[in-house]
Amino acid sequence: MxxxxxxxxxxxxxxxxxxxxxxxxxxxxxxxxxxxxxxxxxxxxxxxxxxxxxxxxxxxxxxxxxxxxxxxxxxxxxxxxxxxxxxxxxxxxxxxxxxxxxxxxxxxxxxxxxxxxxxxxxxxxxxxxxxxxxxxxxxxxPSQTGPVLRRGARVGDRLLVSGTLGDSHAGLVLLERRHGRMTSSQSDAPLLRAHLEPKAQVELGVGVAPLVHAMTDISDGLAQELVEVIEVSGLGADIWLDSLPTSPAMRALAERLGEDAIRWAVFGGEDYQLLMAVDPSHVPHICTMSRQWGIDVTEIGVVTSKGGVRWIKNEEPVEMRGEGLAFEHFAH
Amino acid sequence: MxxxxxxxxxxxxxxxxxxxxxxxxxxxxxxxxxxxxxxxxxxxxxxxxxxxxxxxxxxxxxxxxxxxxxxxxxxxxxxxxxxxxxxxxxxxxxxxxxxxxxxxxxxxxxxxxxxxxxxxxxxxxxxxxxxxxxxxxxxxxPSQTGPVLRRGARVGDRLLVSGTLGDSHAGLVLLERRHGRMTSSQSDAPLLRAHLEPKAQVELGVGVAPLVHAMTDISDGLAQELVEVIEVSGLGADIWLDSLPTSPAMRALAERLGEDAIRWAVFGGEDYQLLMAVDPSHVPHICTMSRQWGIDVTEIGVVTSKGGVRWIKNEEPVEMRGEGLAFEHFAH
CATH class of the missing domain: 3.30.1330.10 (PurM-like, N-terminal domain)
Known part of the structure; x- marks a missing residue:
C-alpha cells in the first residue's frame, strides 16, 4: 500500500x-x-x-x-x-x-x-x-595524528572558541516565548536559525586537529564543557568574560528581555561550536586558517594549574551561576 | 545529590x-x-x-x-x-x-x-x-572467512533452524492474557522466560560461520526472515511444516487456547534462533557441533530455484497466512 x-x-x-x-x-x-x-x-x-x-x-x-x-x-x-x-x-x-x-x-x-x-x-x-x-x-x-581528546590541555594553553556563543539559547527563548504571542523581529531570524538549524564545524575541526592539544564541542554550554576539559587533566582555566564572542542579535534580544547576554553565552548550550586548547604560538595560524572557512575564532582565556574555572570581568574574578538557565538534559 | x-x-x-x-x-x-x-x-x-x-x-x-x-x-x-x-x-x-x-x-x-x-x-x-x-x-x-550474509543461499541448500520456534510468541500471549487473570501453570514458565529472557545463539553463530552459505536470526518470525533470505538471492524454499521444532509447553498452550501451534512457530517472532542455509554435506557436522552447546538444530526445508516459500504438510503444499499474528513492529 x-x-x-x-x-x-x-x-x-x-x-x-x-x-x-x-x-x-x-x-x-x-x-x-x-x-x-x-x-x-x-x-x-x-x-x-x-x-x-x-x-x-x-x-x-x-x-x-x-x-x-x-x-x-x-x-x-x-x-x-x-x-x-x-x-x-x-x-x-x-x-x-x-x-x-x-x-x-x-x-x-x-x-x-x-x-x-x-x-x-x-x-x-x-x-x-x-x-x-x-x-x-x-x-x-581520525586524522593522521590520531583522535583529538579533551584531556590534552596544558598549563599556558590558550582557550579558543569558534563562532558566537548563546545564539542557540536565545533562539530557544524566542520559540518558548511565542506561546505568549511575542512576534519576532527580523533581527531574531539568525537566532531561530542557530537553534533550529545548527551547523557542525566540520572543516574547522579537521583542519585544526594536528595543531590543538585538546578539543570538544560545546553542545552543553561553555561552562559545563570547560569543566570537562580541565577536570580530566586536573587543571584550571581563566576565562575573560569581556572577550566572549556574542552576536549583535543575541545581545539585542537579551537587552530587550532584561536578561544577561554573558550568562546566555556561558551557560546557553547547543551552539555546536568548538572549544580548543592551543599552544600560544599556534593561535595566529589557527585564526588565519579558520577565516578561510568564514569562521571567526576568538581567544577567550588560558589554561591554569589551579583547579576550577575563574571567570574574569574587568580584570577581576566574578561569580557565575547558571541556575535556571544551564542546559540540563533532564531538566527540560 | x-x-x-x-x-x-x-x-x-x-x-x-x-x-x-x-x-x-x-x-x-x-x-x-x-x-x-x-x-x-x-x-x-x-x-x-x-x-x-x-x-x-x-x-x-x-x-x-x-x-x-x-x-x-x-x-x-x-x-x-x-x-x-x-x-x-x-x-x-x-x-x-x-x-x-x-x-x-x-x-x-x-x-x-x-x-x-x-x-x-x-x-x-x-x-x-x-x-x-x-x-x-x-x-x-567477523570470522576469518568474513561476515556471513543473508544472500549466500544456493539451490539445494538445506535450511536449518536452532532451538524451538514460537515459544516467545506463546510467552507474549500468556502475558497479554494475564489481564484476564488467567493464572499461569508451571509448564508456562519456559514460555515466559523465552519471551522475557531471550538468549542469543552466540556460540552457535560463531561456530558455524565457516560452514554456512547464508544465515540470519529469526527475530521477526520464520516466515518473514525466510523471505528476506531467499528474496535477496532470487530463490525459493520448501519448508516442511511437520519438521518445525516446537516445545511441548508451546504446543500445550496452543491446544489449551484452541490456537494453531504451527502458525505460532511460523509467524511468532522474537525467538532469536538462527536460520542457516547449508550444503547438505555439512548438515550432520553442524548438528553434532551444536549439541556441544546444548542446542538442537533441525532441518526444516530446502532452498529451491522457484521464487517464494512453499509450505509443505503431509507432502502437500498448504497455504499459510499470518494475519493478526505476524510480528509487525508498527502494528503493536
Missing part, C-alpha cells in the same frame, strides 16, 4: 535515498552492517534526539529535525578532529505518522550527510507509542 | 559498571569513542527497544529489559557469525525514574555483555517525556 507506514516501507525509503555503499562495505539489508579495516581505527559517536525534549514538531520542520540530528553527531566527530564516513540511524515512529513526514525528516538527514559523503549503513526502525525518537551513530576516521 | 537522576550521574554509573577499556581503546568520557584497526573490519548492528512497544515495565524486571536489549543485539552479531566486542548505548529516561531502576537495567545489560567480554564505550543519555527508550549498537569482528 503506497504511503503506508510499516517497517519495510521505511527501510526501503531510507535505502533508496542513499548512494550505493562503497566497495567492500555492507549497507542496509542484513543483520549487521560491515565496514572494512581503517588504518587509523574508527571513531564512534552516538546522539539521541527525543520529541518534546530536544525538538518540538510545531517549532521545526521535519527537514530541520533530521538535519539537526545529523549535525549534532557531525559536531562530535569535528570535536575529535575526525572525518565522518558512515552512519547508523535508529528511529521510533508513532504509527499515525505519514510516511511523507518521515521522508522529509530523512531529507534533512541527507542534506547534512550527503555533502560530507556520509552514507547510512543501517540501524533500526521501530514503532513508538507517541513521541518520535531519532538516534544517530557516526563512524569517522 | 545521591540518587538524583541527571545526565552526569547516569553516565558515571554506567562507567563504573564497566571494566577499564582495553589498551588503545577510548571509552566513555570524550566526544566520541575510539576503536583501533581490526584486520577483518568491523560489523555494526543497532537495535532499539521502546517501552510499551517492545516491553512493559509491569511484565518485566529492569534486569530482564536490559538483558533483552543486549541479547537482541548479540543475536544480530551471531547471525553474521561475528564476535561482539564493544557496544554503545543510548538511553532516554523519564525524569521521575529512580537512579536505582536504571542501575538495575544496566545490571541486566552487563549480565549479557560481561560474560562475552563486551565493553560499553559510549553512547548518549537524555531525558524522555515518559517512555523509556534503549538503543544499543554492537561492534563485532
Amino acid at each position: 503506497p504511503g503506508r507506514l510499516n517497517e519495510r516501507s521505511v527501510i526501503a525509503m531510507i535505502k533508496e535515498m542513499q548512494p550505493p555503499s562503497p566497495r567492500g562495505v555492507l549497507g542496509i539489508g542484513d543483520d549487521a552492517a560491515f565496514v572494512p579495516r581503517a588504518e587509523q581505527g574508527w571513531l564512534l559517536s552516538q546522539d539521541m534526539l527525543v520529541e518534546d525534549i530536544h525538538f518540538r514538531k510545531r517549532w521545526a520542520t521535519p527537514e530541520q529535525i533530521g538535519a539537526k540530528a545529523a549535525e549534532v553527531n557531525l559536531s562530535d566527530m569535528a570535536a575529535m578532529g575526525a572525518t565522518a564516513r558512515f552512519a547508523l540511524t535508529s528511529i521510533a515512529i508513532a504509527p499515525d505518522t505519514p510516511l511523507n513526514w518521515i521522508r522529509r525528516l530523512y531529507r534533512g538527514v541527507q542534506a547534512a550527510f550527503s555533502p560530507r559523503g556520509v552514507v547510512i549503513l543501517g540501524g533500526d526502525t521501530v514503532a513508538s507509542p507517541d513521541k518520535l525518537v531519532l538516534d544517530v551513530v557516526i563512524l569517522g576516521t | 545521591p540518587g538524583r537522576l541527571n545526565e552526569r550521574s547516569v553516565i558515571a554509573m554506567i562507567k563504573e559498571m564497566q571494566p577499564p577499556s582495553p589498551r588503545g581503546v577510548l571509552g566513555i568520557g570524550d566526544d566520541a569513542a575510539f576503536v583501533p584497526r581490526a584486520e577483518q573490519g568491523w560489523l555494526l548492528s543497532q537495535d532499539m527497544l521502546v517501552e510499551d512497544i517492545h516491553f512493559r515495565k509491569r511484565w518485566a524486571t529492569p534486569e530482564q529489559i536490559g538483558a533483552k536489549a543486549a541479547e537482541v543485539n548479540l543475536s544480530d552479531m551471531a547471525a553474521m557469525g561475528a564476535t561482539a566486542r564493544f557496544a554503545l548505548t543510548s538511553i532516554a529516561i523519564a525524569p521521575d525514574t529512580p537512579l536505582n531502576w536504571i542501575r538495575r537495567l544496566y545490571r541486566g545489560v552487563q549480565a549479557a555483555f560481561s560474560p562475552r567480554g563486551v565493553v560499553i564505550l559510549g553512547g548518549d543519555t537524555v531525558a524522555s517525556p515518559d517512555k523509556l527508550v534503549l538503543d544499543v549498537v554492537i561492534l563485532g569482528t
Whole structure:
C-alpha cells in the first residue's frame, strides 16, 4: 500500500535515498552492517534526539529535525578532529505518522550527510507509542595524528572558541516565548536559525586537529564543557568574560528581555561550536586558517594549574551561576 | 545529590559498571569513542527497544529489559557469525525514574555483555517525556572467512533452524492474557522466560560461520526472515511444516487456547534462533557441533530455484497466512 507506514516501507525509503555503499562495505539489508579495516581505527559517536525534549514538531520542520540530528553527531566527530564516513540511524515512529513526514525528516538527514559523503549503513526502525525518537551513530576516521581528546590541555594553553556563543539559547527563548504571542523581529531570524538549524564545524575541526592539544564541542554550554576539559587533566582555566564572542542579535534580544547576554553565552548550550586548547604560538595560524572557512575564532582565556574555572570581568574574578538557565538534559 | 537522576550521574554509573577499556581503546568520557584497526573490519548492528512497544515495565524486571536489549543485539552479531566486542548505548529516561531502576537495567545489560567480554564505550543519555527508550549498537569482528550474509543461499541448500520456534510468541500471549487473570501453570514458565529472557545463539553463530552459505536470526518470525533470505538471492524454499521444532509447553498452550501451534512457530517472532542455509554435506557436522552447546538444530526445508516459500504438510503444499499474528513492529 503506497504511503503506508510499516517497517519495510521505511527501510526501503531510507535505502533508496542513499548512494550505493562503497566497495567492500555492507549497507542496509542484513543483520549487521560491515565496514572494512581503517588504518587509523574508527571513531564512534552516538546522539539521541527525543520529541518534546530536544525538538518540538510545531517549532521545526521535519527537514530541520533530521538535519539537526545529523549535525549534532557531525559536531562530535569535528570535536575529535575526525572525518565522518558512515552512519547508523535508529528511529521510533508513532504509527499515525505519514510516511511523507518521515521522508522529509530523512531529507534533512541527507542534506547534512550527503555533502560530507556520509552514507547510512543501517540501524533500526521501530514503532513508538507517541513521541518520535531519532538516534544517530557516526563512524569517522581520525586524522593522521590520531583522535583529538579533551584531556590534552596544558598549563599556558590558550582557550579558543569558534563562532558566537548563546545564539542557540536565545533562539530557544524566542520559540518558548511565542506561546505568549511575542512576534519576532527580523533581527531574531539568525537566532531561530542557530537553534533550529545548527551547523557542525566540520572543516574547522579537521583542519585544526594536528595543531590543538585538546578539543570538544560545546553542545552543553561553555561552562559545563570547560569543566570537562580541565577536570580530566586536573587543571584550571581563566576565562575573560569581556572577550566572549556574542552576536549583535543575541545581545539585542537579551537587552530587550532584561536578561544577561554573558550568562546566555556561558551557560546557553547547543551552539555546536568548538572549544580548543592551543599552544600560544599556534593561535595566529589557527585564526588565519579558520577565516578561510568564514569562521571567526576568538581567544577567550588560558589554561591554569589551579583547579576550577575563574571567570574574569574587568580584570577581576566574578561569580557565575547558571541556575535556571544551564542546559540540563533532564531538566527540560 | 545521591540518587538524583541527571545526565552526569547516569553516565558515571554506567562507567563504573564497566571494566577499564582495553589498551588503545577510548571509552566513555570524550566526544566520541575510539576503536583501533581490526584486520577483518568491523560489523555494526543497532537495535532499539521502546517501552510499551517492545516491553512493559509491569511484565518485566529492569534486569530482564536490559538483558533483552543486549541479547537482541548479540543475536544480530551471531547471525553474521561475528564476535561482539564493544557496544554503545543510548538511553532516554523519564525524569521521575529512580537512579536505582536504571542501575538495575544496566545490571541486566552487563549480565549479557560481561560474560562475552563486551565493553560499553559510549553512547548518549537524555531525558524522555515518559517512555523509556534503549538503543544499543554492537561492534563485532567477523570470522576469518568474513561476515556471513543473508544472500549466500544456493539451490539445494538445506535450511536449518536452532532451538524451538514460537515459544516467545506463546510467552507474549500468556502475558497479554494475564489481564484476564488467567493464572499461569508451571509448564508456562519456559514460555515466559523465552519471551522475557531471550538468549542469543552466540556460540552457535560463531561456530558455524565457516560452514554456512547464508544465515540470519529469526527475530521477526520464520516466515518473514525466510523471505528476506531467499528474496535477496532470487530463490525459493520448501519448508516442511511437520519438521518445525516446537516445545511441548508451546504446543500445550496452543491446544489449551484452541490456537494453531504451527502458525505460532511460523509467524511468532522474537525467538532469536538462527536460520542457516547449508550444503547438505555439512548438515550432520553442524548438528553434532551444536549439541556441544546444548542446542538442537533441525532441518526444516530446502532452498529451491522457484521464487517464494512453499509450505509443505503431509507432502502437500498448504497455504499459510499470518494475519493478526505476524510480528509487525508498527502494528503493536
